[in-house]
Amino acid sequence: MTRSSTIKGDSPVLNPQKLIQEERCKSKINIDQINTFLESSPERRELTHRLIDEVVNDPILKTETSYYDQTKSEERENTARKIARLSLYMEHDIKEVRNRFRDTDLIKELQTDGNGKVSPLSNRDLSIFDKRLSLVANIDPQLGTRVGVHLGLFGNCIKGNGTDEQIRYWLQERGALFIKGIYGCFAMTELGHGSNVAQLQTRAVYNPDGDTFTIDTPDLTATKWWIGGAAHSATHATVYARLIVNNKDYGVKTFVVPLRDPATFQLLPGISIGDIGAKMGRDGIDNGWIQFRNVVIPREFMLSRFTKIIRARDGCVTVSTEPQLDQISGYSALLNGRVNMVMDSFRFGSKFATIATRYAVGRQQFAEKKGKPESQLIDYPLHQFRVLPQLAVAYLVSPASFKLMDVYYVTLEELYRASASTNGSRDENALKLVSKKLKNLFIDSASLKATNTWLVAQLIDELRQSCGGHGYSQYNAFGKGYNDWVVQCTWEGDNSVLSLTSAKSILKKFVDAGTRGKFDVNLDNDSFNYLDPSFLMSVLTGQESTDLDELTDYTRIWAVALVKIMNHVARQIEKTRKIDGVSSLLVMISKFHALHYMLKVYHDKLNSPDSHVTDTKSKESLWNIYKLFSLYFINKHSGEFQQFKIFTPDQISKIIQPQLTQLLPKIREECIPLTDAFQLPDAMLNAPIGYFDGDIYNNYFNEVVKNNPAEPDGAGKPRYHELLTTMLKRGYEFDERLGGAANAAVLARLAK
Amino acid sequence: MTRSSTIKGDSPVLNPQKLIQEERCKSKINIDQINTFLESSPERRELTHRLIDEVVNDPILKTETSYYDQTKSEERENTARKIARLSLYMEHDIKEVRNRFRDTDLIKELQTDGNGKVSPLSNRDLSIFDKRLSLVANIDPQLGTRVGVHLGLFGNCIKGNGTDEQIRYWLQERGALFIKGIYGCFAMTELGHGSNVAQLQTRAVYNPDGDTFTIDTPDLTATKWWIGGAAHSATHATVYARLIVNNKDYGVKTFVVPLRDPATFQLLPGISIGDIGAKMGRDGIDNGWIQFRNVVIPREFMLSRFTKIIRARDGCVTVSTEPQLDQISGYSALLNGRVNMVMDSFRFGSKFATIATRYAVGRQQFAEKKGKPESQLIDYPLHQFRVLPQLAVAYLVSPASFKLMDVYYVTLEELYRASASTNGSRDENALKLVSKKLKNLFIDSASLKATNTWLVAQLIDELRQSCGGHGYSQYNAFGKGYNDWVVQCTWEGDNSVLSLTSAKSILKKFVDAGTRGKFDVNLDNDSFNYLDPSFLMSVLTGQESTDLDELTDYTRIWAVALVKIMNHVARQIEKTRKIDGVSSLLVMISKFHALHYMLKVYHDKLNSPDSHVTDTKSKESLWNIYKLFSLYFINKHSGEFQQFKIFTPDQISKIIQPQLTQLLPKIREECIPLTDAFQLPDAMLNAPIGYFDGDIYNNYFNEVVKNNPAEPDGAGKPRYHELLTTMLKRGYEFDERLGGAANAAVLARLAK
The missing domain is CATH 1.20.140.10 (Butyryl-CoA Dehydrogenase, subunit A, domain 3)
Structure with missing residues (x-):
């Protein structure tokens, strides 16, 4: 009814x-058995249903039909609110895997390695949250992507290209993996290059004097483009840029580059960021563009699992790469x-x-x-x-x-x-x-x-x-x-x-x-x-x-x-x-x-x-x-x-x-x-x-x-109704009250 | 640059x-010749380009990339503004066909038949405006449709089903054809029936006493649905409803039903109207739903070119139809x-x-x-x-x-x-x-x-x-x-x-x-x-x-x-x-x-x-x-x-x-x-x-x-940044400042 x-x-x-x-x-069929088949196993099935139930009943995460009426800026803000909510579930889910809700700030322990009191973070620890995120991404795709860019792209870029210590530092110690401390984006695509990653034009020039890199956008087409999280959220980016050492181009490598002060959220010097604006869909994601002007980062911010800058004692600098693995x-x-x-x-x-x-x-x-x-x-x-x-x-x-x-x-x-x-x-x-x-x-x-x-x-x-x-x-x-x-x-x-x-x-x-x-x-x-x-x-x-x-x-x-x-x-x-x-x-x-x-x-x-x-x-x-x-x-x-x-x-x-x-x-x-x-x-x-x-x-x-x-002026009466009533009542040319001057009498007067 | x-x-x-x-x-090819081929003839081609030029330079009608950033309510209002603008072009275009810009209020003459001073309105009179509208519909589709529902569907429904006098009255005398006086919508589709027009459920029951029809929505599925222009604009509707005379169902016929007072824009008694809300596209069109509760219209508002109610002198009422033409x-x-x-x-x-x-x-x-x-x-x-x-x-x-x-x-x-x-x-x-x-x-x-x-x-x-x-x-x-x-x-x-x-x-x-x-x-x-x-x-x-x-x-x-x-x-x-x-x-x-x-x-x-x-x-x-x-x-x-x-x-x-x-x-x-x-x-x-x-x-x-x-709080700093910074700085459970109570010391105290 x-x-x-x-x-x-x-x-x-x-x-x-x-x-x-x-x-x-x-x-005549058994839908529970079929559901188990579809959800892969009884255990996975149970978890799926529990997580869906939690998400669709969470006061912040749930999605109703009003979802379809949000403007872009509402979508942006609500998605951020949901991410903040998800970050709490993230901690909760890790604690659940380890069954550690008492007596230990498990997350802090993981961030500091807990002086050996806790075993390091593993994929298993994230198993519940990963599933939760996958389900969330299907209830609210823009939310899934906006947090997925941080955890999936930024996180996996560091995991795939960083040394063990770099992985530990950025993802655990700094808290990125817990959606905490820093928030990352994945600065690969440029205005002029997408699929052809090898031809990206952003430059990372090594400065032997300071032992640093200068990240630089050489021209407009090298502007980082479509970067999810850049417009509003990210404090750091994994930047794909050409490694230049002694004027030699070693191809595209990855660098962690700070963008915003996580405390004040102001952009750091040399960073220009803009909003990409309206998209066909997923407007809750704050895709942005980034230009780098003389941005300096320490050498250690280059992700160096497979590519390393080696400084000999004589000051001579060489680059070691493992090309196949690197790729x-x-x-x-x-x-x-x-x-x-x-x-x-x-x-x-x-x-x-x-x-x-x-x-x-x-x-x-x-x-x-x-x-x-x-x-x-x-x-x-x-x-x-x-x-x-x-x-x-x-x-x-x-x-x-x-x-x-x-x-x-x-x-x-x-x-x-x-x-x-x-x-x-x-x-x-x-x-x-x-x-x-x-x-x-x-x-x-x-x-x-x-x-x-x-x-x-x-x-x-x-x-x-x-x-x-x-x-x-x-x-x-x-x-x-x-x-x-x-x-x-x-x-x-x-x-x-x-x-x-x-x-x-x-x-x-x-x-x-x-x-x-x-x-x-x-x-x-x-x-x-x-x-x-x-x-x-x-x-x-x-x-x-x-x-x-x-x-x-x-x-x-x-x-x-x-x-x-x-x-x-x-x-x-x-x-x-x-x-x-x-x-x-x-x-x-x-x-x-x-x-x-x-x-x-x-x-x-x-x-x-x-x-x-x-x-x-x-x-x-x-x-x-x-x-x-x-x-x-x-x-x-x-x-x-x-x-x-x-x-x-x-x-x-x-x-x-x-x-x-x-x-x-x-x-x-x-x-x-x-x-x-x-x-x-x-x-x-x-x-x-x-x-x-x-x-x-x-x-x-x-x-x-x-x-x-119903509209405030009366059901079915739009705020802008005067635009329409004025149109329907018109007759301006010949109506003298309205300043008309085209009728015969006026024209006769004007011709005198 | x-x-x-x-x-x-x-x-x-x-x-x-x-x-x-x-x-x-x-x-090596001649694009002017090809364009003539594509535009069908040199004359049509010339007109096309002239009209496009006028539209894309008109201060109200032109469409820029900011178009893609409008919210639904902006789209609704801007589209209404553009329709009011188009109504002026409509008059202008008719005057141009007849080359009558002086000395006669041509539109008023056409509305009143001008005591024989003007020849009646023909398709030729509308040829420039029809083309203008077709082009406008491709620059701003929601505008094309919103006005097209009035001129095309409402207008053609009357043209196709009305007697000569009904056509003359509604379209010319009342001004509908000039987007003036009244604004129409086309109330065919219902919530429960779309393609199967013959099964529409809205009823039009003939009352022999008053020589009127009562238009009625018998149940929810008979609610008129998707009706373009109903939510905000239409003063009248052509309603598809079952003609019931002496309890006999003659099938679906068409009726002109007033919805709003054109002067105050208030809904008339018995008319319930609501907004259909957000759509996949064309949100500038105010699609609405309509329910009729005991709405009474004179018999003469039934469009009667092929179906007539005939009252004999003895008060006996019969229905005459020409089934094939009717359909x-x-x-x-x-x-x-x-x-x-x-x-x-x-x-x-x-x-x-x-x-x-x-x-x-x-x-x-x-x-x-x-x-x-x-x-x-x-x-x-x-x-x-x-x-x-x-x-x-x-x-x-x-x-x-x-x-x-x-x-x-x-x-x-x-x-x-x-x-x-x-x-x-x-x-x-x-x-x-x-x-x-x-x-x-x-x-x-x-x-x-x-x-x-x-x-x-x-x-x-x-x-x-x-x-x-x-x-x-x-x-x-x-x-x-x-x-x-x-x-x-x-x-x-x-x-x-x-x-x-x-x-x-x-x-x-x-x-x-x-x-x-x-x-x-x-x-x-x-x-x-x-x-x-x-x-x-x-x-x-x-x-x-x-x-x-x-x-x-x-x-x-x-x-x-x-x-x-x-x-x-x-x-x-x-x-x-x-x-x-x-x-x-x-x-x-x-x-x-x-x-x-x-x-x-x-x-x-x-x-x-x-x-x-x-x-x-x-x-x-x-x-x-x-x-x-x-x-x-x-x-x-x-x-x-x-x-x-x-x-x-x-x-x-x-x-x-x-x-x-x-x-x-x-x-x-x-x-x-x-x-x-x-x-x-x-x-x-x-x-x-x-x-x-x-x-x-x-x-x-x-x-x-x-x-x-750039954002008012600083480029790249969203209005809602606190949602994010609060998230990044969190640690609520173990941090006593934030009311945390899960660390060992507090738990020990609580256990006492």
Whole structure:
């Protein structure tokens, strides 16, 4: 029932609440088991729900529909308020991991190493907070990013490039990791350079006399640009700048540069900062620009894990670098973001899939026959085709995102261990191995980031359209959701550039495997199993069947496609000696790699006891989702599947499309429970047409009225009404009272 | 040179200005001739440029980058101010057409019919203002819509459904057509019903005693919703409501209902109005909701061209309707919007194509080899593939949009003439003919509206991404442009619904032509020439070649595709007896119909003297654009082209894709002149990375700085800085000054 209007809330013809409730009554699947599958494990699931519950009930952190009415400056201020709130949770979460709420100022101990009383901070200590932040980032993306730039980019830049002591100092002792003491930003991108990091123009010139660097912006295009946190928040920046020693350019390195006095918040001398202003979305982030004029920092502020300035006793200065590691770790600050964006793809996707599916079930429009009740949107095959594959996207991202996250943490841990010097020397074999693993992780994360951020951008857009006009209201989440989302396709690695880079690496592996039988079972069997030379051979000699009999076939067919397309591409390059000519096929390879990865990980998980799904009907639904995902994208890419002769035109007509058509109504049967299984509370959806109770019209009406109270001059009478009444009453030219002078009498007088 | 910073504006490595200028120097095409082609004729071209010049220099109407920083309430107020300004231009433009600026209050004469001194208002009188409004709608879309709802929807609803006298009274005498006296809104959509107009629930019950109607909102879902102008501006509404006479429901008819007193702007009794609030875009439009409680209007306020209440002398009341015409004209209010949206597709498309192409030429990133200057984005084949087909889209929409507009005006004129009764009777033959023409116009406008609004949504998104991070800044127009644009895919006919409707009509024509040889050369030869039975036969018997030798072939191939797909679809329906199962193919048919229409109209115009292109090089470029458009969409739909055996997989690999690959570098050569040829001034682009001079970085920097002055507390120090400094300085639990009580000493005391 509506609270905002006394008009009858119940319609004789429309009852979305009942329609949605009926779906739940007749459901045969177990949404708790499915939720455990989606949340990766029972423990992780429990934590997810607890954290969501805390966040959506926190008086500062919770997000209501009024969120959509904030101006940019309100968004900026409210986001800062939320960060201050999160900083308290940060301490709380670390204490919880260690179960230390009494008798010790644990944070202070960690900051000072506690004279050995506390063990040093580890990833485990941050496990609860990291998850909290990931969830917060999906409830309020601008908040997630604004604090994520500090913890993720600034923090990881120091972790990836700093010495152990530098890491300890900046992140623990100074308190950055606890969102305390200092606040960081990540000053990489410049006005004139984004993707091409190696060509950044900001300079860091070493001064042997003072043992310092001078940081300098040589010209306007070298202005640091888009720097999140720079406009209003950051006291320090990790600055990417060209290291110049004795007039020699050593390329781009990283430096910690103080920007503001943390006490007074005044800008330091030589620092010019401005606000980047309005963006398409995420206006709560204070992106800024920075120019450096003769800013001097001590030598020790250069992050020196892999690059060092060495001063000999004779005053001679040399630079030592470890180029390969340097490069890997240089980019590792961005890895975290990419991995997180895949997780975001799951959460964002599931949110909009829930809203649109509930709306599709509750909304009726047009009757099949006169006199019959109007049909639910979801019962139109076209609507099923628009909505249900998007639901499948949300499902398929989940296992892949958890897997990628796990691999990321394990690999980074290995890198830190291997690159930490013991008595000045390192374990070169361990380093070699981890650098190979890192390369694979770069490929997987790049192609999954690009593919999934694109998929979810399409998902939001497609699902918004499927909600008709009501999807265009800000209060139903799609508008801001889309605007906040799409930057993920551009930042921290432009999707096209990432796709090209990862595809080139995959192609190189393909050529190595095909021509030299190079394939490392231990390293590559996970995400690159399609490069196994025996599989390559069987595809290229036409031995590989394209039947879709077994469940594995829905994954394998993508492996077949990858091999055939890469074979074509390799020949093209051989013929033309140019790789640029095939670049749109390279983007396709990266996408197919990601789709294959998602299908494989989903398949393997669902097939193992680790799925925690024992209920037969639930498992069947989950396999249907898996098949739908594969078939939907085969159909979407049927151009490539036919062109590269994976399927004939008749197979598309007689196998793929009929299977797809038959699958949709099956999934439709359980579509409400399948979205309920995401278990997203209304407060996280923040979109009244998608709330759990299905009371679409009353919920939506109430939120609109709550956020738009009557005007002070009278309901419906705007403050600026005189602009309109003056217009409606006009007639200035011929009306003498208004000074008119164009009528015949006046003109006659004037002509005299 | 930048005005906002003394830092060096010239970079030693980047010089976009020079790069863009060079393109112009080496160009061999004639942009004036091309602009004439794009603007349809020399006269229309001249008018376009004059009107743009007036609008972008008008102190109230002009739009600068500060536009992107407005809050919702500023947008609302500024839009109202601009409407008041436009109302003056409206009078001026009518006077100009008649060249009557002296001695007569022409508007007042028109309002009172001037005792025969002036001829009645015609479409010609509005020709300048309509064009002005169309241009304004592309400079400031929310303004275009807010006034367009009044003139287009409210006005056309009365024109389409009112008697001659009703039209004269509301639109002329009361002044609505002059944006004077009254201001209208179009109250069709309800909370519970959008596309299914026939099921709207608002009631208009006839009261025989008082000879009045009572307008009533029976329940919440019948609340009028999304009504543009309702929240703040409209004094009157055309309300779609069920006509109930003697308890009998005659279906949905239209009524003029007063909402506000035009003098005091207070809501009238029984009218409840609220603001719909924040939207994804176009927040300058005051969309509102309306509930009617026992609102009484005279019988004469029902629009009665085709439906009349007839009171016999004995008091007996009957209803007379002309069902077919009633329905046609009921929807005709929406026709104008659809036709305009195709024109908008051209203007919006050309705007973003200009911005992104200039950026692609001026922006450099990554060098081919070390030491070489970085390459321009446009020289990457992938970038050409992303940008240039979008440029072709903008070109191809143009001739189609002018053609559709012309057909619309001619057909509507015919309808008014044929449906005007002379001595109580109508020319039934003329009515029959015009109703057939109207049906074709419905098909063409529906499929062109749906296809082009979708194409341009993709165009904006794709081109924004091609501009990387700078595309995400509001000041570069893409964000607001996209948000404003995408509602065009939903309103005034949801794209999916429109596509299905038009495809079903096309399919019916196909079946009629195929089985009964039904084909009307006079009516159908223009946009349905592919239904000519002899052509059908030659396609279906495999006689039609698929070579791309002649220029016509690039259009004809789409005709072949249409026939083959429809043949498949017709067979499917025959087999399954269900049309719903093929609905995604129906959407495809509508799209292909639109693409075919665009290619055909472009081809025919360019091939005729009417193109005004005499220069050979220019013509060659225009033909290349034409080929690119066709090839790009064949490649995009290569799945369908292979599945329905228009092309074999090898033809895609060996003909289509190589032709496409060879064409792109040719078009790249003239891409700057080809965008200059749109002749859009900077003030209309309103996006500094796309300004004519190509000084991308300085222009962009200046606009950002201008719109984001330093904070009052000191540059870079936000008003809310204490939220942050308090956070950074915290340590509340163990610090006794802050009331901490968790340290050992205090705990010991507390335990005592």
